[in-house]
Structure formats: C-alpha cells, structure tokens
Amino acid sequence: MMSIHCKPSLIAASVSLAMTLLGPARAQEASGVQSPLVVVEGKRASLASAQDIKRERLGIVDAVVTQDMTRLPDINVTESLQRITGVQILRDRGEGAGVAIRGLTQMETMLNGREVFTAGTGRNFDFADIPAELLAGIDVYKTSSADQLEGGVGGSIDLRTRRPFDFSGRRIAGSVRMIRGDLARRSQSQLSFLASDRRETAGGDVGLLVSLAHQKRAWREDQKSAGNPVTRDDVVPGQRVVVPNGTTETTSIGDRERNAGAFVMQWRPDEALEVYAEGHYAEFKTTQNSYQINILPSHTFAAGSARLFPGTSDLERITWTNAPISVLSFARDTTDRTRQFAVGGRWSADALTLTADLSRTSSSDYLFYAGPDLAGTVASFTQDMSTKVPATSVAGTNLLDPAGFRYTDVTYRTRPYDGSLTAARLDGTWRLAHPFFTAVSAGVRLARRGAGNAPGQIVADAGAGGLKASDKPAYVMPNPYSDFFRGQGVPSIGSYLVGNPATARNATGLRNAFGINAPIPPSANPLSLWDIREDTRVAYVMTTFKGANAPVDGNAGLRVVHTREQVSGSRTVPAARTVVPIDVDSGTTDILPSANLRYRLRDDLYLRAAASNTITHPDFNQLSPSLTLTPNTVNPSLNQGNAGNPDLKAIRSTNWDLAAERYVDPVTSLYSTVFLKHIDGFISNVSSPEMHDGVVYQVSRPRNGNKARVAGAEAGYQQFFDTVPDWMRGLGMQASYTYIRSDMPNSATGGNQPLPNLSRHGANLVGIYERAAVSARVAYNWRSKFLSSYTNVVGVGSLPIYMRGYGWLDASLSVRSGAGITLSLEGSNLLRTVRSSYYGVATRPQSAWLNDRQIGIVAILRL
Template identity: 55%
Template sequence: MSVLTCLALAWPAAAQTVVVYGKRASLEAAEAVKREKLQIVDSVVADDIVKLPDYSVADALQRITGAQITQDRGEGANITIRGLSQIETTLNGREVFTAGGGRTLNFSDIPSELVSRIDVYKTSSASQIEGGIGGLADLETHRPFDFAGPVALASARLIHGDLAARDGGEGSVLASNRWTTGVGEVALLIDLSYQQRAWREDQESAGNPVARSDIVPGTVVIAPNGISQTTSIGQRRRTGAEAMLQWRPTPALELYAEGDYAEFRTLQDSYQINIAAAPTFQAGSAALFPGTRDLERITWTNASVSMLSFARDTIDRSKLAAVGARWSKGRLSLRADVSYTDSVNDLFFSGPFLAGTAASFSQDFSTVVPSGSVAGTDLQDPTNFRYTGVAYRASPFLGRLAAAQVDADYELDSGPIGKVSAGWRHADRRASDGSGLIFGDAALTGLPVASLPGFVMPDPYRNFFPGQTGQTVTGYLVGDLALARNAAALRAAFGVTTPVPSVNRLGQWRIGEDSDAGYLLARLRAGRLPLDGDFGLRWVATGEAVSGGQSQPSTSAIVPIHLERTDWDLLPSLNLRWRLRDGLYLRLAASRTLTRQDFSQLSPSLSLAPNPVNPTLNTGSAGNPNLKPVRSDNLDFAVEDYLGPTTAIYATGFLKHVDGFVATVSAPEVHDGKTYQVTRPQNGAHGDIRGFEVGYQQFFDFLPGAWSGLGLQANYTYVDSSTPSRTLRRGVTLQNLSKDSYNLIGLYERNRISARLAYNWRSRFLSSTASFVGVGALPVYTEPTGWLDASARYRLTRRITLSVEGVNLLGTMRRSTFGSGARPQSVWVNDTEFSLAATARF
C-alpha cells in the first residue's frame, strides 16, 4: 500500500479538506491530466493505485485503456500498449531501463508505492525521448516541494497466499520537509519501500505434438509426446528507495539532486515430473477427439520418466543519480538535467535431475487440466531411479546510461505561435551480457538414486491444482534443493570434478550506443478559433559499436568481431485539439516514431557447427548488427467529453503502420571456405495495427443517501493487427496482442469508506509459433483470461486507515493451446491472495 494513501492526513488543514474528505480528488487529478495535455494521454495517480492491491507498476498499468499484460507468478508482466511491447519508459522524464537482452524497463521492478503518478502517452511529441513505437510511460515520483509542510508517513501490509500457504509483508515510509533559510528555500524527501510476497504457481503441460502412424491404423494421429507437471514456489522481494533534495535560492531558480534505487529479486524452487509418450501402448486404450486426428486419451507402456528439481533465482537491480536546474525569467525558461543509470540483471539455475521408467502411464486430454496417472511402478522407490545430471546455468546482463539534456521555452506575444521550445539530448548507453550465457550442466551416468538417497525426497506439494477434476501424477520423488544454491558443493556431492564454468567467450557481446537528438517544437495559438496544439520535428543521430566473437571450425579458435554504424532519423509530430464547447474536445495526432532493436539481436557473435558426415548439414546461428530500427507512422483521432470533475466519456481511433519487425531467417553463408545454413534475425516484416478505445467514468451522485457513493470506471479496447509470419506462411496478429480487452472497476467513496472491485479481461492472443517434425508450423494461443481484484478501506481516525484486499479472487486458470482445444499446451494456476493493511501518520 502506498504511503500516498495517508499523505492527506499530514497536510495542513487547508489542503486536508480536499484530499481526506474529497476522496475523489485522485480521479479528478487523472482526468485533469488527460484533459489538459495536448497529446492523447491516460493517467493513474497514486491514491487510485493503492486503492487496489497492485504490487508493482506493471499491475497498475493493466487498468490503463489500451494496455494489456500477461501474468507471471501471479503478478503483471509483459506489457503492451495497443499491441506493441516497444514502450519507452521514463522516470521523472529520464530514460530508465532494466539490463538484459532487451532495452525496456521491467515494470515489475518498481514498487507501486514509489510512484505518485503514471502517464501513458499514446501519441508522440518532438520534445519526448524517442524509442517507443507503442507509446511512452512516464513514472513520476514524489517531490518534497509537492508538500506544503513536514510529512512523516508509514504503511504496512500482511499478505497471505492460499496455494503457497505462506505469509508475506510489505512496508513503506515517506518523510519530507521544507525549510526557509537565508539562501532561499530547501526541501528534502526520502521514500522507502520493501515487499516480500510468497507465491506458488502450478503448471501442467502437454508435450509437443508428434505425428504418429502406429496408434490408429491408416491414420496419422497428432499425439502430445508426454506430460509435464511443475510446482514452483518461492518469494518475490522488491526494494525501492528515493531521495530528493530541492533548493530554490530565488523564485526564478530551482536546483535539485535525486537518487533512485530499485531491486526486484525472485527466489524460486521448482519440482517437475516429465513422463514421455512411449513407443508402445495398451491395445484399445487410444481414442481421438471426435472429428479430428488429435489424440484424446491413451495408456502408454514402459514410459520414460524424469524428475527435474531446480532453484531458479533472478535479480534486477538499478540505480539512478541525477542533478539538474530550472530557471525562468519573463518569457524565457531553461532546464538542464544530467543523469547516470546503472542496471544489473542475473539469472541463476541449479539442481539435480533423475530418471526412470513407468510400467503404465495413462493420459486424458479432455479434462480442464490434462490428466495423467501411473500404475505398476512406485514413483517413490529410490531403486526405480538413477541420477542423470546436475544442472548449472547462469546468465548475467549489465547496462549503464549517461545522459545530459538541455531544454528552452520562449513565449511569444502574438501570432499563431504562442510558444517555441527547443532542446538537445546526448545519451551514452553501454550494454553487455557479462560473461555470456553459462551452460554448465554436468551429466551423470549409471548412478543409482539408492546409492545417494540423501539428495531426494517425496514431492512436498501433492495438492497439485487443488479443486480441479481429473487425475494428476502424485507421490513421486524429487531432488532435494538444500545444496542447489551452492553449485560447487552440489557438484562435489555427486563426484563431479569439472569446476563450475565462469565464462562463455563465444556467447559474449558488448554494445556501445551514442545518440544525439535535437528538437524544435511550436505551440499553436489559433486566435479566435477554439483550436490549439503543437507541431515539431525531432532529429536523431545514433552511433552503434558492437563487439563479440566468431567461431572458426578449422582451428577451433574464437576470432573477435567488431562492427560500427550510424543511423539518422527525422521524427515529425503534430497534435491538434479543437474545443467544440467547454469540456468537449476533438483531437488529431500524427507522428513518426522508432524503436531500436534489442541488444541480443544486434550481437555479432557467430556460432558455427560443422557436420563431419554431411557438410550440407553445416549449421550456424548469430545475431545481426546490421538490423535497422523499427519505425512506425501513426495517426490518431479522439473525441473526449468531460461532463464533470470525475465524469468523462471518450473514444479514440488509431492506425499504425510499422516497418522493420524482426523475423528469424535461415540462409547459406560461407565461412572459413565452407557453407553453413546460418540463422539470423532480419528486418523486413511489416505490420498494420488499427483499432479504437472507448472509456467512461462517473460517480452516481444523483442516487439517494449512501447509494450516492457508487461509481464506475469502464474501458474497452479493440485492436486489429496483421503481420506476415515466415513460420506459418500467412498473416497473423501481433504476438501477445488480444483483439478485445476491457476493464470494469466498481467504485465506492462515501464518508469514511472507500472500496474498489476491478475486473480485467482480455481475449485470446497469439503467444508464439513453433514448428514440429511431421506436424509442421503451429500457432500457440493463450485462451481468454479474466482477473478479479478488490479492496475495502475504512478511515478509522483522522490519522489511521485500515484496509482489506484480495487478489485473483476468481482463482483464474490460464490456458494455452496449439491453435485448438483438442491440442492443449499448458494450464497455470496462481495464488488467491488476501491482505490486511494499515496506514498512519506519525
């Protein structure tokens, strides 16, 4: 729960009436931003964020019209705006990111408590940092000059997950003050947040589809090649901190210094059993889904079984420091900002694997959760299994950004142009994958589990998919993860003498990127016409230097590669707003935007695998440092009617034509005198995105008595997209894009009570594509999903507010298929969580 929930309790009496007793002020503030901006914008402010149990910025963004998210371990992730994941993100106007193969921020990194407002810009302006063809999300944090006087606040939350059967907690503290001194006014703010949330996720997966001609005579049957059950449990820890100092030596000048810190750590223990489809099966046990060639049920004999137990831990850590100044006198205003960001992302994976054979394995794919059961073999008997390996994998990423920006505004007296703005920004960004992807699995052969029984245990989570119909495999051995987070000790325990690898030279890449951008922007003033807007041009020069390694099969050497190039772009923008009457606006926006390609795609590293038996089967894989940015031409038209401080209805139509989507292409290349079929990413695919958004919000003040506290927020987004798929050889929708999505949020604000009931739904979407021998290319779809959260808050006293909250109240089950209900892929279920929270003023 955000500390902003109780900011009102600390304000002086004059401001207090607006926030504490005028509980709808947060909706008014968000509506005012949308109304007053020249661009098409949607906003959410902190007090609305905390009225729902949103753990991170990712959770809060799902309420924005046009935004869609996927779920990751019960939390929001993988955000798209109008179908595009290429979103530029700024923190107080500065570019921010999470280190990795991509460029964008992991919105899950930022605790929701740290933000005071989130603005999502659907259209572009020349003054904004380039990089988001999907849009720009600006996260604003609290500033000490935002408060009229001293503030000291705290909040706490106790969280319980039903599947994890564990408790977590959350706390935040904000302290701010301002002083009048002999050299002007000084203000200081410190904001701290810590979350620890226990989570569990159960996943049941059918195997990849295989073409079998031996199951039904005369018919090629499409049969999943097995089943996989995984229970993952762990903790997610978020730490956030901000410190900001502001100084106004004179009314015309403000100086500031800011530091921000975010750490997002996921600790995960996973226990997985995999049972493969066998060459043999019980006669008469096979059945197909009616009217298809897809296998519905069967009983295999002598099926291979493997148990994979592993610790999988990730950490994102980012630090930002900035200093700057603002000065204004008369018609002229100047701003300058210098910042430095450092980010680290690490993945650690380790654990023991074991395997055996099941005498009889039955599958049924017609149930909601695909069913499986084993007979004739005791899966808890160590004598039936052997150790097959000890896993170790690590993937580090590093990133940093040094940036400097200067902006100027000059207001004009008369004429069609009211203000001219200009600016320049230099950014020096560096990215690498550190030591490269380390794949250090060690194979074990002929080691019976019974000879080292101390490294296995019975599956500790036998209530797999509780409450669901259909059998699941239970009562099996899994690896003990006591030593999993000490990879060297785990290997030594199994007699592995090969040391843990520390570097993968062929997998390493380093990228340096220097960009200079300037812009000129004019604010329109149409005289007697009720028309305003802006038009401008941003020009960008980007220099790219990429380094890596290339394998030389003839010598087994790794040869360094270094390539450089420069790109130029001109990005025009236009935003117009016509006021038909007070509160009723027509908007038109046109722009060109770009997104640079992911760093992992730009990697020049080349891995070649010669085939000594048949040279025509030589293969290779690489990135492509010659990839061009993705560019989009955009057109938007909107109608917005603001009928009151918290009442609005709006509709927006949009069209995007995107060039340069990346596709993986395999082509012959000659290296070291030999021909290889090399797979590389290539530009070329284009996409068209069109759609509309509608939204509405209102409090029903006309209702009698307590009913007048009721209100509603509703929005719906339709997005139609098409891009050619080389894999499927036809046009498809953009990946992770639902054609339909909506939010329904019931509101209640009256006297001491505040409540929210929020339902978020999205239709089926394409998750990925995959190719299978004998079956061909298949789309992977995630089926329609709805998610329900709720909260109720009671202002106990002037200083204390109590809350009860619920997340995933429907126990939503997510499902994916290979394009058909007769071809299930995976099913997931996450915790339903309940929490108690309190906020107070010290």
C-alpha cells in the first residue's frame, strides 16, 4: 500500500512570500544605525550566546545554554525547557516531565542533531532522563527547514553536549550538590565532572572529553483524589444527585537517580577534514513506595448529613456509614536506559562541504509493581468538597487495628519496552558565486528503527486466601507518613494500617509467605504483544539565498520521506477459539516543502517569515495490528472488539510563522511571533462495526480524522539595566508570554475542544542579578487552566478534566571566588505549590497534588 502527500499550494505561497518581501527590499538600503557597544562580561556570556543563536539562525529558534541551566535549580532538561517561550511542561513527582511546543507533544527529539528516543509506546525522548549539567545547550526549533529531521509537527528540540573543540585547551570542572526535600525529610547528593583536553600533535589537532553526572534526589508526593462522579437517587428525596465515588489518599515517597555520561573524540588533521566519535549513556531510575487508602460511598449515610452546592445537583458534604475501604501498599520502580554511539566527519574543499554521520541508538524501559492489598470497613466516613482540597475524616473505627483488616491480594506486575535505531546520513553544501543564491544543499538519510514490548505486561496478581492482617502482622505497619498534605490545613485520614512495600521487592518471598505457589507467567497474552520495524529513506534539496542589494536572506527546500512500516501482532479467531499471528506491511511517501525568510529593516531589527509542511508518525502501540474479539453468546449485538490500526497515517501540519525581533545590544532583545498551524489526522479511538469470520463485532480502533487549528502569539524580552544608579547595576530581567488557542472536534461531545495539556496563557519572569562575584536568579513560571483529559462516567456522560492554573517559583544565589570555586544556595518549588483538578465544573473536584520544597547547596569548581 502506497500513498503520497504534498501541498503544492504551500510551495507557491512560499515563493510568492519571498518575492513580496524581496521586491521592496531592493529599494531600501541598510539604515546604517549601529548598535551601541556593550562589553559582555563572562558572567553575561551565556545570555549573549543564547541571543546570538536566536539572531543568526534563519528559522525561528530559541535557545538556552548551560550556564543559565546551572544557575537555576533545574534538575533535568525538562525544567530548563520550561523557561523557553512557547514551551509548556507537566510535572511528575515534583519535577518537570512532559514537554509541548506550542501545545503539541508531537515533536522531533535530537541529541547533537541526530534522533534520540526513550523506549515506550511513543517516539520521543524523555527529557527528564538527562541531568541538565551534561549539556552545553538546548535549541528549540519552532520552524522547519528541508535539512532538518522530519517528525516534528510541533517543532524540534536538539540537546547539544560539550565537545573538546569547544575549548581552546584543557578544561576541568566539577560540581557537588546536596539537596533536601522538606516533605521527604531526607537529603541526597549529586555530582558532576568534566575533563577535556585539546592538543596540537604531529597528526593534527586532537581533543578528548569525558563528562559524567550522578544525581540522586529524595522526593515525596501527596495526592488526594475524589472518586469519579456518579449519580444517586437516594441521597436527596426526589432528586438525582451527583456524588464523588469516595476518596483516594496516596503518599508516594522514594528516590530518583540519574546516571549519565559522554565520551567525545575529535580529530582535525588539517583545515579541510575533521572526524569525531562519541558515545552517550543515560540511566534514569525511580524507586517508589506508595501508601494508599480508598474509601467508597456505602448504601447508607447519616440522616441530615447530605448537603448540595447551592444551585447545583452536586454533593457538597455527606457522612457515609459502614463504608468499604481498601489499602494498597506497593513498590513501583521504573528504569530507563538509553545509549547512543556515533562516528562522523566533515570535509571541505573549495566550495564544497560534505558531512557524514553514522549512529546506533538503543533504549529500554522497565516497570516493576508489587505489594499486598488490604480491605475493611469504617463505621463513619465524612467528605466535604467545599474546601480547596476536599476534607475527609473517619470515625468509629480504629484504622490501626490489624483485626479490622483482611488481606485480599498480592499484586505483581512487570512491563518492558525496548527500541533501537540505526541511522546514516550524508549531507553536502555547494557554495555558489551567484548574486542571489549563495548555496545549494542536498542530502540523504537512511534509518531503521525497531520497537517492541515483548514479553509484554506480566500480571500475576493472586488472592491472599482470606487471611486477616492479624494473622501475618509482620507484613503490616502504621502509615509512616500520616502527616498528609503537611502544612496545608487539609483534614485527612492520615493514620491507618498499611502493608510494607519493602517486602514487595522480594516478589517470590512475598508470594511464598501467603502460600501462593502459582508460577509467574513468562509472557503476557499474545494479543497484547507488538513488534514494529520502520525503515525510512529521506532525500532533500535546499537553497540558501541573500539579496545582493537588499537586506534579505533565507532558505527554501523540499524534503521527501518514504516510510515503510512492518508491524506484527496477533488476532483472535472466535470460531476456532484460537489466536493467530498477523503481519501488516505498508508504506507512505511524504513531500515536505519549507521556506524561511529573514528581512533586516535595520542592523538591530529583523522580520522573519516561515512556511512549512511537517509530519509526525503514529505511536507504536497505535500501529499494532493485534485484535481482541469478545463475543456475547446471549446477545450477539453486543459483540465487542479492541484493536490497533496499522493503516494509521501520519499527523500532518501546515505551518505559518511571522516574527519581529529587535537586538538592542548583545544581551538586550525584544521579540514577538504569531503562528498558525492547520493540523490534519489527529488520532482518536473510534468504535464501528466490523465483520470477522462471518460475525459482526463493534470494534474500537484508533483512527485518523480529527482536524485541529492551533494559533497563537509569543513575546519575550531580556535586558540588563546598565543605565541605572550605581547601587542598582547588575540587575536584569527576562520575561516572556505565550498565548495559544486550539480547536479540535470532539466526537464524544459533538463540539470542539482545546488540545489536551495546553494552557491558553503561559508566562515566565526571571529576575537576574550579576555583579562582581555575586550571581542571583529568581524564576517564576506560570500556566493557566488546561484540559487534562476526558473520562466517561455511566449516568453522567463524558466529562472533561481540567487542571487549574498554577505557578512554580525557583531561585538561586551564587558567590564566585578567585580560585575558580562557586558556592550556591538554591531552592525549587519555594511556594510549595498545590496543583489541583476538577471534573468540568469546580463543584466536582478530582485531584490535588503536593510536592516537596527542595533546598540545595552547591559547590562548583572550574579549572
């Protein structure tokens, strides 16, 4: 199966735009206005470097460099990305987690210009895996050019590591950080080290670099959730009332550990040739113990205790009697590992430059989950939803009495993912002696990527035989974290009996202790397994141009991408009651035009315009051909099925950008951008009738179809205040604001919805002080309310889940000595922000999260 996708109108529009800008430009001369001379001191060089990257690139690019990353308490790369205009992040266990560029998570992720990823169902790299200290900088490409890797509907993010030729000679640097979480009440250490040397030898210029980073952080997260809304007819006479389906209160605590390293060798035997070899390794482990109590509404409640929010049918307060409870105490550990090795080089002669790169990337992700479950009953359970975080309390039952609990299950689950990529590319640029066209570039790339989940998610949960907690008291203990939502004034259950997650990591021993002899299966159901091989062949051509008598330059080009997918899985054959393998082979060809223009009104004032087509391929689990059919022998009209869809097409976007940028001096700039994206092929699950073996089933599959429109504006500003009174010198500021509006059809509601996890408003404000040996930063990141997801509730319908807007405050203070030693005091989440969400309306609370305030002491040595 073959399909070709291109929009010729985009090429015509790009050429028309170029001619429109070029025409009047020829009649203009450069203004001759010179930017005022400002000496950029070393401590400001990082801001100047990031500003230079933005100014000199032909596309619309934002950058952050390592000095700025390490001057704020950014534990991982995601946290550094949040300070870039137009980038929004999610949070996980108090750290930055998911990343979206202009509201879109469909992006291309790169390490030193080559594709990198974290194994899983998706395609992107998890930026939380990398310590910020390992990088030289981050470039965020918001527009596309033909020589860039395809795959980023939202944009591209390139992580740049240090190389030995970045330094003129020998460089040694290291840091030691001690960081403490105030909720976890534990401190952990973090170390980084870099050694680089560059020497002239008889064989040419040779450089070697080794960079290592180790981080360990103690963390704690408290989460309080109201159950999904359900309808009840027995709470208020004659009225159907929406009540929360109980409460869930979870304290999770553990360690997050990152170990990363890089080795880079560069050799330049002469001015024409340079070769390199590099290897990168990243490992990210999360160790987690969770203590969770769940209380459900019962059939009875205290007379007169039910109260509704005024003017609504939503329950505000009630006291349930004889309510069932369960307690889950589990270990949940995850490990990501990513390796990348690459060799390549660059050769120049006269007007021709050739570059080549060969790389191999492998990645794995593993989840372990296990622990004992308890159940019981409480005499009285009160919920009050009128407070910011719902209040809960229990009366009439001693939740620390082992006789009041019984063991119900011993859970055990594991889930692996793996992935690999072998890629080779060759690029050439021919510089032209032409009054308008300055160069022609062309290149090819071949890549083979694999992804799989064998042996699948292993589920070996087993019943505990009805034992009481008092029968095996060694496996229970009082909740060690009864100070739930400490310091927030939130009435909660807090003190109750829990299992011991430490025993869960010896899964065999725990199962034997409860008499569970059934072996753990070696593989999951074949219907849940998938394996995908993806071959990509790419060719591009691009020209760069510059007006001979006009202040305009840019590039325009075409990238052609052929992708072949080979996906395998299994399907059920109900008539034969068997499972059989299924394989699907498909291919698509995409033609992706792009153009970037830069128009210099004055030496310090630029206008930019860009247009492009971009794509992102579906996630791997969505492409799985596996099909599960569940016949209903009583009513065949209720036959159901679930499947992936190997016929899914890439998500495609047509993108337009206009920008204005003013560069007052090397560290002062103002910029604004407006953008529009028309996106086709968003993927959602659709249920439709299908015939299999002569029988009709209602099968749910992911399908393309939803179109979306994303439009917005960005604005930013940075400056040091050098014309203020002497006592104020050294003060500076960075500020940015993003507005994004998105619309996508929602088949469940029949209307439009915004894209998930996209705030309409986002802002960053960073206060800077740099003077003599003192450096300080105060950074506030804020995002407005956003749609998290939808949930379907019987009797209520499809409900949106909204996350309330929130802010996050970080700060640091550093003092540098003449011996190359810098001492810093830093803090993260200084406001101890409580994030919260709700179902559609504020009177239906969903969840609230509380994370540590982190305080760190850092010593940095540079030689």
